[in-house]
Amino acid sequence: MTAAPVNQALIGRRATLRDVARAAGTTPMTVSNVVNGRAGQVGKPLADRVMKACQTLGYRPHANARRLRTDRRQAIGVIIIDPSPYYVSDPLTAAVLAGLNARLGARGYSIVIHGVSPTALDSVSMLRQVESDGVCLMLSGDARARSMVIDRVATLQQPVVLIQDRMPEDATDCASVLQDDFGGGRAVAEHLLDGGARRIVMLKPALEWPAMERREQGVRSALAGRGGSVAFDVVRGRDEGFEATQAALSRHIEAHGAPDALIGGNDQMAIAGMRLLSDRGLRIPQDVRVTGFNGLEFWRYATPELSTVFSPAYALGETAADAMLARLAEGAFPFREQVLPVRFAAHGSSASPQSESPARSISGSA
Amino acid sequence: MTAAPVNQALIGRRATLRDVARAAGTTPMTVSNVVNGRAGQVGKPLADRVMKACQTLGYRPHANARRLRTDRRQAIGVIIIDPSPYYVSDPLTAAVLAGLNARLGARGYSIVIHGVSPTALDSVSMLRQVESDGVCLMLSGDARARSMVIDRVATLQQPVVLIQDRMPEDATDCASVLQDDFGGGRAVAEHLLDGGARRIVMLKPALEWPAMERREQGVRSALAGRGGSVAFDVVRGRDEGFEATQAALSRHIEAHGAPDALIGGNDQMAIAGMRLLSDRGLRIPQDVRVTGFNGLEFWRYATPELSTVFSPAYALGETAADAMLARLAEGAFPFREQVLPVRFAAHGSSASPQSESPARSISGSA
DNA sequence: TGACTGAACTTTAACGATATAGTCGGTCCT
DNA sequence: AGGACCGACTATATCGTTAAAGTTCAGTCA
Numbered sequence: 001m002t003a004a005p006v007n008q009a010l011i012g013r014r015a016t017l018r019d020v021a022r023a024a025g026t027t028p029m030t031v032s033n034v035v036n037g038r039a040g041q042v043g044k045p046l047a048d049r050v051m052k053a054c055q056t057l058g059y060r061p062h063a064n065a066r067r068l069r070t071d072r073r074q075a076i077g078v079i080i081i082d083p084s085p086y087y088v089s090d091p092l093t094a095a096v097l098a099g100l101n102a103r104l105g106a107r108g109y110s111i112v113i114h115g116v117s118p119t120a121l122d123s124v125s126m127l128r129q130v131e132s133d134g135v136c137l138m139l140s141g142d143a144r145a146r147s148m149v150i151d152r153v154a155t156l157q158q159p160v161v162l163i164q165d166r167m168p169e170d171a172t173d174c175a176s177v178l179q180d181d182f183g184g185g186r187a188v189a190e191h192l193l194d195g196g197a198r199r200i201v202m203l204k205p206a207l208e209w210p211a212m213e214r215r216e217q218g219v220r221s222a223l224a225g226r227g228g229s230v231a232f233d234v235v236r237g238r239d240e241g242f243e244a245t246q247a248a249l250s251r252h253i254e255a256h257g258a259p260d261a262l263i264g265g266n267d268q269m270a271i272a273g274m275r276l277l278s279d280r281g282l283r284i285p286q287d288v289r290v291t292g293f294n295g296l297e298f299w300r301y302a303t304p305e306l307s308t309v310f311s312p313a314y315a316l317g318e319t320a321a322d323a324m325l326a327r328l329a330e331g332a333f334p335f336r337e338q339v340l341p342v343r344f345a346a347h348g349s350s351a352s353p354q355s356e357s358p359a360r361s362i363s364g365s366a
Numbered sequence: 367m368t369a370a371p372v373n374q375a376l377i378g379r380r381a382t383l384r385d386v387a388r389a390a391g392t393t394p395m396t397v398s399n400v401v402n403g404r405a406g407q408v409g410k411p412l413a414d415r416v417m418k419a420c421q422t423l424g425y426r427p428h429a430n431a432r433r434l435r436t437d438r439r440q441a442i443g444v445i446i447i448d449p450s451p452y453y454v455s456d457p458l459t460a461a462v463l464a465g466l467n468a469r470l471g472a473r474g475y476s477i478v479i480h481g482v483s484p485t486a487l488d489s490v491s492m493l494r495q496v497e498s499d500g501v502c503l504m505l506s507g508d509a510r511a512r513s514m515v516i517d518r519v520a521t522l523q524q525p526v527v528l529i530q531d532r533m534p535e536d537a538t539d540c541a542s543v544l545q546d547d548f549g550g551g552r553a554v555a556e557h558l559l560d561g562g563a564r565r566i567v568m569l570k571p572a573l574e575w576p577a578m579e580r581r582e583q584g585v586r587s588a589l590a591g592r593g594g595s596v597a598f599d600v601v602r603g604r605d606e607g608f609e610a611t612q613a614a615l616s617r618h619i620e621a622h623g624a625p626d627a628l629i630g631g632n633d634q635m636a637i638a639g640m641r642l643l644s645d646r647g648l649r650i651p652q653d654v655r656v657t658g659f660n661g662l663e664f665w666r667y668a669t670p671e672l673s674t675v676f677s678p679a680y681a682l683g684e685t686a687a688d689a690m691l692a693r694l695a696e697g698a699f700p701f702r703e704q705v706l707p708v709r710f711a712a713h714g715s716s717a718s719p720q721s722e723s724p725a726r727s728i729s730g731s732a
Numbered sequence: 733t734g735a736c737t738g739a740a741c742t743t744t745a746a747c748g749a750t751a752t753a754g755t756c757g758g759t760c761c762t
Numbered sequence: 763a764g765g766a767c768c769g770a771c772t773a774t775a776t777c778g779t780t781a782a783a784g785t786t787c788a789g790t791c792a
Contacts (some may be wrong), residue, residue, distance in 0.1 A: 016778055027742055032780060043740060052526040063497040065778035068747050073430065075478070095429040101633045103479040112441070115467040131429040242666055271667040278669070300608055301637045303644070303669040382748055393772055398750060409770060431748035434777050 015057035024053040031217020035061060075110040076324060077132035077158075081114075081139045081149060086220060092296055092313045093138055096163055100136060107325055109133075134159040134324045142207045159327045161320045164211050166337070175333040177320045179340050181211045184309035185218025187344040188263055188291045191307070195289055195352030197261035199231045203249060203269040205240040209288060212265050215293060233259075237269070245272040253280070260288055261350075267292035271302045274349060285340070289350040295343075304348030312340045368590055375643060381423035390419040441476040442466070442690060443498035443524075447515060448481075448503045458662055458679045459504055462529055465683020466502060473691055475499075496582045500525040500690045510571045525693045527686045530577050532703065541699040543686045545706050550675035551584025553710040554629055554657045557673070559588060561718030563627035567599045569615060569635040571606040578631050581659060585629060599625070603635070610637040619646070626654055627716075633658035637668045640715060655716040661709075670714030678706045 016027040017035075024031065026046060033041040035048040042050070053059070067073050078100065082093060101111055112132055135158050139146045150167065153160055160167065160174040166223060167174045186250035192200060202219060204212055216234065223230055235252045237244035245268075260279065264270020270292030277288050284290055292299060319338060327333045383394040383401075390397065392412060399407040400416040408416070419425075426511065433439050444466065448459060467477055478498055501524050505512045519526055524542040526533065533540045557583065558566060566572075568585060570578055591595055601618045603610035611634075624643065630636020636658030643654050650656055650670060658665060661676030685704060693699045 012520065017780095018778080028739060028778085029743080029780075033741090034782090041740070046740080062434075062778050064430050065747090066780080067430045068428075068749090069779045069781085071747075097479070100479060101479060105481060111479040113463070113467060113479055115464060115471060163789090195584050204765095268663070268667065275669065297634070298664075298667055301634065301664055302667055303641065383750095385746080394748085395750075395773080396771065399771090402750090407770070412771080428748050430751080431777095434779090435749045435751085436775075712748090 014062075015059040016062070017059075020053045020059050023057060023167040024050045026050065032163075035059075037129070042289055045051050073131055073133050074108055075112050075132045076321075077112045077114055077135045078105055079114045079135060079137050079139075079149060079153070081145055092294055092311055093140075095296060095313035096138060096317040096320075096326065099314040100318075100321045101317070102314075103318050103321030103325070109325075118256075124351065130278075132158065133328055134161070136161045136163065136320055136324065137165065138163045139165055140209060149350070159324065159333070161324050163320050163332075166210065173327075173333075175327070175335060176337045177316050177325050178211075178337065179311055179316060180219070180342050181214035182218040183222075184293065184342040184344060185215035185263075186222045187218075187342075188215075188293075188307075188309060189219040189222035191344065191346060191350065192261040192263070192289055192291065193226055193230065195350065197230065197289065198231075199257075199259045200261045200263060201249070201252065201259040202232070202234050202263040202265065203245055204234055204236045204265045205244075206236050206238055207240075215265060219243055233260075240266065240269055242268070242272045245269045246276045249273050249276055258282060258288060262288055262290045264290065264292040267294045267296070267302075267306060267308055270306055270349075271298065274302065274306070281342070284349055285351045289352060291350050295345070299347065302349065304351075307346045307348075307350035308344075310343045310345060312342060315340055380428075381425040382428070383425075385423055386416065386419045386425050389423060390416045392416065392558045401425075402455065439497055439499050440474055441478050441498045442470055442687075443478045443480055443501045444503060445480045445503050445505075445515060445519070447511055458660055458677055459506075461662060461677075461679035462504060462683040462686075463684075465680040466687045467683070468680075469687030469691070475691075498524065499694055500527065502529065502686055502690065503531065504528045504529045504533055506575060508575075517598065525690065525699070527690050529682055529686050529700075539693075539699075540705045541666040541689050541693070541701060543682050543689065543706070544703065545577075545677055545682060546708050547580035548587070550583040550708040550710060551581035551586075551629075552588045553584075553708075554659075554673075554675060555588035555711065557712060557716065558627040558629070558655060559592055559596065561716065562625075563596065563655065565623075565625045566596070566599075566627045566629060567615070567618065567625040568598070568600050568629040568631065569611055569639050570600055570602045571610075571633045572602050572604055572634070573606075581631060581692050597625075604631065606635055608634070608638045612642045615639050615642055624648060624654060628654055628656045630656065630658040633660045633662070633664040633668075633672060633674055634663065635674055636715075637664065639669065640672070650715055651717045655718060657710075659718050661711070665713065668715065670717075673712045673714075673716035674710070676709045676711060678708060681706055 017031045020031045021028045022337040024046070026049075030042055030046065031050050031054075032038075034047050035054065063074070078097065080093060097111070104111055127269060135156060137149065137153065137154055137160060139149060139162075146165065150162075150171075154171060158173075160171075162174065162176045164178055166176050166178075189200070200219075200223075202216060204216065220232070223232055233252065233256065235248050237246075249262075249272075258280070262270065262273050262277070264273055270290055274284055274288075276288045277290075282288050290306065292306045292308035293311075294313075296313065299306035299308045319340060323333055323335065323338070350359035383397045386397045387394045390412070392415075396408055396412065397416050397420075398404075400413050401420065429440070444463065446459060463477070466603070470477055501522060502517065503519065505515060505527060505528075512531065516528075517538075520537060524539075527536075528542045530544055532542050533545075555566070565587075565666065566589075568582060570582065586720055588649075589598055597619065599622065601614050603612075603614035615638075624646070628636065628639050628643070632641055636656055640650055640654075640656045643656075644650060648654050656672065658672045658674035659677075660679075661674040662679065665672035665674045685706060689699055689701065689704070
């Protein structure tokens with residue numbers, strides 16, 4: 001009925017359900033019901049009194065207590081392995097993260113970041129700390145590092161979403177969200193072939209990375225469609241960096257001469273290659289036509305503007321989040337694997353006299 | 367003494383302290399002492415038995431239960447406001463995050479991301495959800511959005527570290543980590559003046575952002591040192607984007623003619639401006655010398671390579687993390703404000719006949 | 733009239749861990 | 763010899779919340 005005295009020792013301490021209950025002259029459980037809007041449990045007048053008490057006391061639910069009780073954490077762990085010294089420096093990674101964040105945040109889930117450098121992989125103990133309802137993996141490391149993490153994550157017994165990667169066939173309770181790298185590679189190659197390319201070089205980093213392999217396969221499939229009249233070489237730099245890429249390409253050119261088309265495994269490599277060619281007096285795109293991969297910002301800041309395959313990075317994050325949310329709500333992933341379309345857009349770096357092809361969209365079917 | 371039967375209903379459920387205790391024939395508290403390595407509480411033989419039981423049962427401490435009991439969360443919340451649609455798309459933000467992650471991770475803290483779009487700021491309710499030992503803020507939004515978040519965060523009664531921003535004078539329990547934008551601006555301007563610049567234009571976005579203002583102030587202070595013989599204009603694009611920047615610069619040139627030096631508020635704007643100038647037939651750096659700000663990747667992929675001020679983004683993250691850890695361990699921040707040095711490096715875009723200045727480091731004193 | 737119903741609350745008992753305060757046999761000191 | 767003291771454990775009581783099982787009482791229906 002009447003509110004109990006409020007001058008309890010509430011100084012400095014944060015208000016709990018019990019405090020609110022006392023203030024509103026009821027029990028913690030009732031307050032809990034009000035706060036969580038559990039329908040048909042509490043009458044209007046009491047509910048109002050409780051609400052007011054919450055306001056007055058500045059009550060905020062104690063998330064950890066709630067989590068302990070409900071055994072739900074309302075958080076998704078994100079594990080990132082990025083070969084760069086700045087773990088999340090890859091702009092694609094950041095965009096994926098943003099997509100994840102948008103969808104998960106909207107449903108009240110937090111994102112807990114677990115950056116794991118590929119070198120400090122012995123700190124996989126960190127994974128033990130992961131306390132979340134599910135795990136999202138973005139692994140750009142080499143095969144060994146990747147499978148190591150994947151193995152560990154499997155022991156967590158949590159649903160797993162892999163971004164730009166596949167789980168082992170026998171893995172359960174997991175899903176993959178991929179972009180159509182194969183289609184992207186194919187589109188790039190076809191564009192170059194349409195423009196009359198006869199000697200194509202593709203730049204790749206030494207590190208094995210499935211997405212990169214799929215890009216190459218896409219390129220090869222386009223080549224196969226044209227018969228054997230086109231020369232194709234893959235040039236691998238020590239890493240994806242500027243110097244390593246240029247060094248590798250430079251060696252290749254000295255041994256085999258310059259190509260008339262250059263496919264960068266990503267935008268950075270494409271631009272590094274493009275600049276090396278320029279420096280050697282070759283004109284872009286007249287002598288060599290160049291394309292990249294990813295399309296996050298870089299393409300625009302190169303001269304000439306880089307033709308590239310736009311990655312649906314943000315959508316990858318959104319799709320991964322949706323899959324995870326569906327899994328958590330319905331108990332099963334809505335798909336085992338989903339491949340998002342990419343969009344190839346031709347810009348100045350690969351313009352050719354023959355074709356003035358506009359941007360086009362490539363979808364599904366890795 | 368002897369281990370109790372293990373065939374309790376432990377199927378599917380994860381092992382708790384109680385389970386381990388039963389298996390090792392002791393009490394939960396003792397297991398807790400062993401697991402947490404509390405010295406001198408448990409004898410060797412029992413400790414060994416407990417360890418083994420942990421192994422066998424695959425015991426992992428339940429972080430949430432622990433957090434509830436100890437009222438420590440071992441997590442730092444990170445709130446990001448980024449004007450771009452991809453909240454964390456700014457490569458600087460990503461690098462800061464990486465720095466934070468490295469230091470916090472090493473001390474067992476998780477990072478909980480709270481991306482907050484500037485538009486969906488009414489969802490500040492999200493901040494209420496922040497359950498962490500401290501909060502780190504990276505705010506690139508406009509003044510209104512920034513102060514809104516800062517106000518809200520103040521009510522959280524948690525230690526706050528601001529990155530690239532300052533708290534209101536009267537705020538307590540907070541610290542700022544900044545980079546020396548003033549010094550960077552000054553260095554850029556001096557470099558250009560040394561090269562003989564007489565008509566300088568600085569590109570800025572419409573949005574007010576303290577760091578950007580400090581850059582401008584740095585530039586102005588260098589100009590002031592040279593007497594009044596140099597023309598200086600600030601050109602503001604609608605936003606930081608390519609089109610908006612070019613449009614603004616284009617208007618300016620039509621009204622006032624081309625400058626002989628262009629200072630980009632960041633690298634993207636610098637490159638957008640540089641390309642506009644090129645397209646108009648001006649040569650870089652012979653006719654117009656151009657500099658940027660940030661130095662994360664972009665500079666390298668521009669043609670010519672962009673002179674720029676390298677941001678210690680990763681170090682900002684590390685410093686912020688260290689400050690927070692110190693605050694949590696010792697009860698007080700080690701500093702109210704720390705300004706990290708930046709490094710200006712001249713590349714092709716601002717080469718001048720007169721000076722062939724090498725990279726140089728500018729430190730402290732905003 | 734009296735058993736039955738349902739809305740509106742309250743009680744009780746955890747969730748898994750840990751701070752704090754015992755207990756208990758044995759040493760050490762005077 | 764007897765009390766203080768110590769090391770190695772155990773017992774108890776929470777932390778803030780919520781699921782599940784009461785309780786109460788006004789109204790309903792046979």
